[in-house]
Amino acid sequence: MLTAAAETFGREGTQASLKAIAREAGVGIGTLYRRFPTREALVEAVYRNEVGRLCAAAPELLEQLPPADALRAWMERFVDFMAAKQGMADVLRAVLLSEEDRLHTRDLLRSAIATLLDAGTAAGVVRRGLAPNDVLMGLGGITMIAGEEDQRAPATQLIDLLLHGVRTPN
Template sequence: MTGDEGGATRSRRPLRADARRNEDRLLEAAAAAFERDGAGASVKDIARSAGVGVGTLYRRFPSKELLVAAIYRLEVRRLCEAAPDLAATRPPLDALREWMERFIDFMAAKDGMADALRAVLTDDDERLETRAVLADAIDHLLTPAEGPSVARPEINAQDVLMALGGISLMAGAEGRRELATRLIDLLLHGIVKT
């Protein structure tokens, strides 16, 4: 991901602790608003939910597109950071399944931001880097640091990521979250060594 997790790419110094907290609250409120209201989410409502003024929101994110891009980057980072935590605290297959479920939820949350995200995702470098870090997270789960791999040797993380993307599209088009879980089970049967 290019730039930082905030708004536009910046070369400014790191945020003070209070400014970081404001930005985190803004991103949380914005993510919830876009998930709930889609692209029509109100910037004023987002600022109010975050407990900051609209001016603070616009200073950090001068456009709705920059706000959406920041949310997207934050969610990708959180998803990737979850992989080592899950691998350290759960049996390998459970960790992989939980991460896959989180990926589906991440993809579903993006639906409300789809129009604004198109601008972010048309950047080939950003899209390829996002795909690479997500595949790295999957690879971390397929080949845990301790113990044997849970996956068959011919399985690679990029293919798993593409399959998860397909599951997300199918379940989303059908409006059936439970379908994604059933398809994840099928995918896991194809991945796991027997």
């Protein structure tokens, strides 16, 4: 259900038909409402699930790609995630205003970045001593400036610039 909801919200925004989401998930509307009694509960669950998927991608990418390429791929996913989240911003406002929830999400993201930076440092392709929070703040800035789908090219250029500062000099 969460995958179907994420895809539907991505296409249609958070006002998408819950019946359409249930249909796409292959369940009845009653099943959807039993799991998520309100639209807000569904949006929050989608958000938490997507954060979890994004963070779980860090070690998965490191299994598939060299550390520098894994870091780039994760940064691209982060920008895509943030662009998709923009459509959920109004509904998520209450969740994101909770200091505990914000800190938990930031901790998950910082941990994923730390995993990628540590692998890159061990491989000699990422500078030593970088703070994961600094990289996260840089990515956050990129998404604020160029984090929407129609601004993908500028976002990629800004990721290149951030990576230039993260990587070891050649």
